[in-house]
Amino acid sequence: MVLVRTPTVVLVGNPNTGKTTLFNALAGMNQRVGNYPGVTVETKKGRFRFQDETFELIDLPGTYSLAPRSPDEMLAVELILGQPPAESRPDVVVAIVDASNLDRNLYLVTQVLELGVPVVVALNMMDVAAKQGITIDAKQLAGNLGVPVVPMQANKGLGVFELKTAIARAKNSPPCPQFPVFPEAFEREVQALSESVGSQVPPFLVRRLLLDIGGYTERFLDGEKNGLANRVNAARQRLQQAGCPVPAIEARTRYGWIRSATADCIQRPPHRPVTMTDRLDRILTHKIWGLLIFLVLMFLVFESIFFWAKPIMELIDQGKDKLADLVKGIMAPGALRSLLADGVIAGVGSVIVFLPQILILFAFIAFLEDCGYMARAAFLMDKIMSRCGLNGKSFIPLLSSVACAVPGIMATRVIENRRDRLATILVAPLMSCSARLPVYLVLIGAFLTRGFPWWVPGLTLFAMYAIGLVVAPLVALVLKRTLLRGETPVFVMEMPLYKRPSLRLVWRRMLEAGWMFVRRAGTIILASMIVVWALLYFPSRAPNGESYDVLTAKLEERLDEKQKMEKARADFQNELDLLENGMPEPIPNRKRSLNEAITELDKDLAELENAQDELNQLQRDWKGRSILGQMGKALEPVVEPLGWDWRIGMAAIASFPAREVFVGTMGIIYNQGRGDSKDPEFRSSLGNAIKEARWDADPERNVFTIPVALSVMVFFALCCQCASTLAVIRRETNSWRWPIFTFVYMTVLAYLGALITYQVGSLLI
């Protein structure tokens, strides 16, 4: 049997060159996103068929240079060199370049040429170049570069067929014959270094080792070993003396080569015409108008994820409840029914409920990025964000996190610098999200409303939001000075030309983001929901051996019965009232039989009077005896310094899947039944109930006082009781390390914050 290998094509190019558009034009719907171990960037893979042959297509993240600074950037080099984790070298590398900005784009191409693989240059955005009066002779350019050059307009699909033809032809051709020649002194040093690192290291990496001061290749090749670092340093010094200083020599050599390669095939107008980008930038980066437009845009983004998404989220919530009721209606009470209704359906619902926000935010981000505005937003906000060690691109993710950290963390993908991105991801959950609101509202409503001046509730709520706004930048600063320390990230950013955004691209990115969330984070969220369900469900039998489920079902049945009786009684009473008021009796002795029926019903109802209380009591006993309840009791000494009893502690643990669960759990514990955290009536009755709560050990002492309420609020402002956030951090960083770190640091912060609040508060009040 002959194994036919699918030829692989790798797509590289600068950012903003239409690379994604070209990838979509080549691969169509036939694409998937992949992660390599140890890196946070994604590589998209796709397939296309051409002349009865299938090609595998890999899209690498946009980059200006193949000088790796991090494992993420090393991935591109490794893939093309055929080092692990890739198995084999690609058959063709397609380098996409922006025709309106040819020289700068060719810099990356000259590096690719050195990698010893067949290269095809896709000369994209020919229309933009033409509009600026730039003409390029592609044939001549191909001759000068020594590789095929295909003029294209990927957004219109122009040149795609020609590109495929060129790829198919290049597949079996020898690697590029020509590339920039470095000075002899440099080549001598490379030769010498090659001998000392061994022949298994590709020459390209040896050159990078010499050229990238503090680059990733130094670590990759274990530069410290065998005095390699010293040898590299000595070589760099010799080069400096020979007039070839590192790193300037590389840019000089490459750009020199590029200039001579493009000299006879590109024509620019004598005067640069004033472009639409010039005119737009004058307004959009203006000191006043620019800021104003930015603020309006951000307001719109925030409004949309905070308010527009709400009705859809409520619909999802209701649908989830209906489905759970349906399951409860057709299944017999027991563990399986509870697992389905309270675990699985609730879990799936809480995954889907994020989708409206994610889809809307990503539609905005894709739109702003594709039209070129994103770089301007970063430009406008950089000064403010740099104060806390972040950069301008962290602004939108953090703003979005005020609605919800999940889409916010996903939005950090726009930040290229790995350390800045990580810092933003790690502090995003500190922004006060909408899930904390019900917790604040219950407690403020119960303790800080009546008997206080009108401004106290509002100020307290504001203070809770302010905690996040103050703590997040501080934590970012600390992280950038400790864990994420390193050379100051370089901000240098290209300001791309404005262009009409492609709605198809926006649509696609939006769906991609949603699908990625459901597939990668959804499973983790669902799993955590089921774990907490089980902790609250088991043991499922009361001390006398009866099943809590069956007992609950019985009580619920009685409650139903009670409701029916109450309705019947009201109907009878109505009729009776009419008869009393002089209506003729339709049947003789009707009044008497009505009176008798009502007395009978009253007797039955009296028996059922306490059904609701009994049900609440049962739920409370059950949850108190559950594994989680026992955990809460065991942890009471830990939460006591915060002023909490075991019930609050248990409710805090139970809210691990999502913060708003705290309110529902408190409802169960404080005999209010399982209420809806969004229902104001439930919140106020819960508020009243917790005011009455007493310590188990000391029935005279109230559990909740103002310092306790504040301590709970501060805890929830700072903690990371949100499985979805942790799941999405795991997904975005491709490692368990960071979600665990986030959870630990935020819990410690929350504990300390609550401790200080309670201790200081008790002294003052």
Added chain:
Amino acid sequence: MTLDQLLPGQRACVQAIQGDDYLVQRLLEMGLLEGEEIEVVGFAPFGDPMEIRLQDYRLSLRRTEAARVSVRTI
């Protein structure tokens, strides 16, 4: 004179970039070579970063970064 001291609309010629760290490498990769002509487009609302144009494209960089580029006005 360094790049961060220029005013909006001023044109200059790059003379040298100080240092050999990643910033320098990045600026060089982006085409900020000796002898290259640049123009200051403007500054962000809070005075930092700045936007410059060279060849057919625009870059934005922080003032501390621009201070590493010495220029001669033209």
